[in-house]
Amino acid sequence: MNNIKITRRDFVGKAIASGALIMAYPWLKVMAEDQAMDYSRKVKVGIIGVGSRGLLLLHYLTELSESINIEVVAVCDNYEPHYQRAIERTSGKAKAFYDYQKVIEMDEIDAIVIATPLFQHAHITVDALKAGKHVFCEKAMARNLEDVKRMADTHYSTGKVLQIGHQRMFDPRYLKALELVNAGEIGRITQMRAYWHRNNDWRRPLPEGKPELERKINWRLYKEYSCGLMTELASHQIQVANWLKNTQPISVMGTGSINYWNDGREVYDNVALIYSYEDGTKFIYDSMTSNRHYGLEEQIMGDKGTLEMEVNKKYLENPPPPPDPPPPAGIVQLMNDIQSGLFNDAIPLTNSSWIPELKVEGNGLSIAEREDGFDESKVQLEAFIASVRKGVPTTGVFEQGYWASVWTLLGQQAMDEDRIIILPNEMKLS
Amino acid sequence: MQVYQNTASSMGTRFNLLLPGIDKFECDQRFSSCLQELNRLENMLSCFIPTSEISFLNDQAFNAPIKVSDELFTILNSCLTYYELTEKTFDISLGKIIDNQERILIEEIGADKVLFNDKDKTVQFASAQIKLNLGGFGKGYALLKIRDLLIKLGVSSAFISFGESSICCIGKHPYGDYWLVGIQDFYHKDKSIDTLKLVDQSVSTSGNMKVNDHIINPANGKVVTAKKLITVKCNSPLDAEVLSTAFMIADNLQKVKILEAFSGLEILEVTYNNQIAEISKYKSQ
Numbered sequence: 049m050n051n052i053k054i055t056r057r058d059f060v061g062k063a064i065a066s067g068a069l070i071m072a073y074p075w076l077k078v079m080a081e082d083q084a085m086d087y088s089r090k091v092k093v094g095i096i097g098v099g100s101r102g103l104l105l106l107h108y109l110t111e112l113s114e115s116i117n118i119e120v121v122a123v124c125d126n127y128e129p130h131y132q133r134a135i136e137r138t139s140g141k142a143k144a145f146y147d148y149q150k151v152i153e154m155d156e157i158d159a160i161v162i163a164t165p166l167f168q169h170a171h172i173t174v175d176a177l178k179a180g181k182h183v184f185c186e187k188a189m190a191r192n193l194e195d196v197k198r199m200a201d202t203h204y205s206t207g208k209v210l211q212i213g214h215q216r217m218f219d220p221r222y223l224k225a226l227e228l229v230n231a232g233e234i235g236r237i238t239q240m241r242a243y244w245h246r247n248n249d250w251r252r253p254l255p256e257g258k259p260e261l262e263r264k265i266n267w268r269l270y271k272e273y274s275c276g277l278m279t280e281l282a283s284h285q286i287q288v289a290n291w292l293k294n295t296q297p298i299s300v301m302g303t304g305s306i307n308y309w310n311d312g313r314e315v316y317d318n319v320a321l322i323y324s325y326e327d328g329t330k331f332i333y334d335s336m337t338s339n340r341h342y343g344l345e346e347q348i349m350g351d352k353g354t355l356e357m358e359v360n361k362k363y364l365e366n367p368p369p370p371p372d373p374p375p376p377a378g379i380v381q382l383m384n385d386i387q388s389g390l391f392n393d394a395i396p397l398t399n400s401s402w403i404p405e406l407k408v409e410g411n412g413l414s415i416a417e418r419e420d421g422f423d424e425s426k427v428q429l430e431a432f433i434a435s436v437r438k439g440v441p442t443t444g445v446f447e448q449g450y451w452a453s454v455w456t457l458l459g460q461q462a463m464d465e466d467r468i469i470i471l472p473n474e475m476k477l478s
Numbered sequence: 479m480q481v482y483q484n485t486a487s488s489m490g491t492r493f494n495l496l497l498p499g500i501d502k503f504e505c506d507q508r509f510s511s512c513l514q515e516l517n518r519l520e521n522m523l524s525c526f527i528p529t530s531e532i533s534f535l536n537d538q539a540f541n542a543p544i545k546v547s548d549e550l551f552t553i554l555n556s557c558l559t560y561y562e563l564t565e566k567t568f569d570i571s572l573g574k575i576i577d578n579q580e581r582i583l584i585e586e587i588g589a590d591k592v593l594f595n596d597k598d599k600t601v602q603f604a605s606a607q608i609k610l611n612l613g614g615f616g617k618g619y620a621l622l623k624i625r626d627l628l629i630k631l632g633v634s635s636a637f638i639s640f641g642e643s644s645i646c647c648i649g650k651h652p653y654g655d656y657w658l659v660g661i662q663d664f665y666h667k668d669k670s671i672d673t674l675k676l677v678d679q680s681v682s683t684s685g686n687m688k689v690n691d692h693i694i695n696p697a698n699g700k701v702v703t704a705k706k707l708i709t710v711k712c713n714s715p716l717d718a719e720v721l722s723t724a725f726m727i728a729d730n731l732q733k734v735k736i737l738e739a740f741s742g743l744e745i746l747e748v749t750y751n752n753q754i755a756e757i758s759k760y761k762s763q
Contacts, residue, residue: 372485373485373486373492375484376492376494376639379483379485379637379639382496383481383496386481386651387480387481391651393658393660394658395642395657395660396660397642397674397709398642398683
């Protein structure tokens with residue numbers, strides 16, 4: 049159980065081997081069933097929004113087309129260069145549209161993948177679900193709480209799959225971390241910290257001579273379309289915190305400002321928040337764009353140990369004693385001699401060649417082995433397609449995205465209004 | 479003949495006990511008595527254990543005289559005696575230099591700045607820069623205690639090793655007239671430089687051949703750079719441990735004085751120049 053080694057095709061088999069994994073992660077169960085599924089029917093997918101993230105998802109879906117029998121039959125983007133690029137990448141085989149409604153209207157399509165700018169997620173998702181399509185939507189869910197709730201309500205009322213792109217749910221490091229938490233290995237979680245630090249302006253260059261495209265290209269920097277660091281980065285780590293804590297916060301406080309990139313942007317370039325859970329646990333979060341030294345991490349602290357999933361490390365407060373060392377070679381020889389009634393070789397005197405394993409513990413232990421080529425962003429699409437084949441949502445998957453988005457937006461609200469925010473009644477799930 | 483061996487990790491290295499001709503149950507009990515004793519000593523003497531008696535002393539003894547256990551008082555007194563008998567080459571007060579702390583003046587350290595009050599059994603540091611590190615003493619002292627313990631438990635033949643660099647023998651090899659220990663060439667492991675015959679004797683080796691082996695010269699606070707291995711054979715495992723370090727540091731005159739101060743020493747010095755071993759042997763009366 050110490051080292052789960054997971055490759056993409058191995059993922060399901062290994063997960064099955066560990067009963068605990070299946071119990072903890074229902075979305076793995078659907079992939080397990082995926083193995084016994086009938087692959088003869090081709091699942092047809094349309095992608096709406098083929099910018100940088102959408103292009104990557106298109107790439108994964110194309111890679112998966114044979115192994116899980118899917119086809120991207122439609123691509124859609126209302127920005128001409130992206131539209132043209134999507135046609136190229138699908139070799140003209142997929143139908144191309146500027147208007148997402150046209151994709152949703154295609155009868156043959158089973159599933160829609162949405163990777164548009166944040167503020168367009170909600171109405172496209174709702175329209176697609178209502179049209180009977182299953183939806184994979186990139187995180188965060190929406191720019192405001194009303195839209196998030198509307199997406200949830202439509203998901204529940206239509207019974208169609210809605211999966212939000214939180215790929216850490218499919219990352220072996222995080223899955224193993226959750227297993228360790230559930231097994232009590234790090235004790236009671238009493239504090240969590242996470243951060244995501246970058247040192248760049250987050251701007252994308254505009255095509256020459258087209259300043260009017262600023263808000264379309266750099267939508268992440270404007271409050272009308274985005275909550276900046278919160279929706280783009282923090283939402284991932286808020287999902288992880290809630291997931292490992294196995295509950296939602298009860299309140300959030302925070303502060304943010306533009307203290308470095310005074311370039312006309314409206315979203316904060318640095319944020320600091322504290323989420324509180326009912327048992328008193330705090331989740332302390334910060335993100336910034338003027339220093340990248342500390343990078344990104346989630347630190348899960350319990351009274352018996354600490355997990356750092358990004359670097360795949362586990363530290364125990366009271367590490368078990370190291371195993372007994374092997375006897376030195378010279379001693380083994382001496383023992384053999386005496387047992388055989390011999391007096392032969394001299395026992396070599398050396399400066400110890402054996403070093404105790406204490407230092408390994410100081411540097412932490414691996415949470416899970418990760419194989420080259422494993423890509424959780426791709427695996428999450430496999431899981432999505434498995435749910436689509438099954439035709440019903442997998443328990444717990446959507447809710448991870450829902451609570452991550454809700455508390456992301458409540459965090460933004462806490463900073464904007466400079467007060468402690470609790471969960472509004474209307475956001476509760478019945 | 480039956481033979482028992484067991485290995486455990488202790489004092490930052492591996493401890494090995496080999497007992498010929500005694501049944502396993504009895505030996506297991508003896509081995510576990512040894513580990514208990516080693517554990518006790520480590521919790522008293524290790525400056526890597528924050529709750530050890532020596533760590534408490536290091537934290538507090540500059541501020542006020544600190545009452546220590548009788549055993550630690552005796553140990554620290556004997557360290558001072560070794561400091562004097564080794565011409566100040568064996569010095570337990572260099573902890574802060576070993577920890578790589580900068581800006582420590584060599585005048586502010588030295589075992590003579592550890593002050594003893596025999597009546598109250600208290601110890602005080604005359605300088606804030608003193609940190610005691612018993613690294614070059616602990617294994618020898620532990621071997622001494624383990625040897626005495628095993629003899630008390632009726633053992634008449636044993637081979638006791640700490641990290642294969644500090645060895646104490648009880649009696650002799652069951653099929654020989656002595657226990658035989660070999661010294662290999664550091665760069666040519668198949669090449670033997672010398673062998674040592676041990677009967678109720680001990681041997682200890684110190685060196686700076688490996689990257690992490692740092693030996694500090696108390697006279698200047700600097701790391702000994704000349705590449706060498708010192709092996710000391712004598713009756714006491716503690717003398718062997720202390721003197722193997724002292725001889726790494728000692729100049730020619732100091733070596734003479736050390737050989738005068740201790741009886742029954744056999745010392746082998748292997749100095750390396752361009753991986754060629756140059757051997758010197760010393761003996762005391």
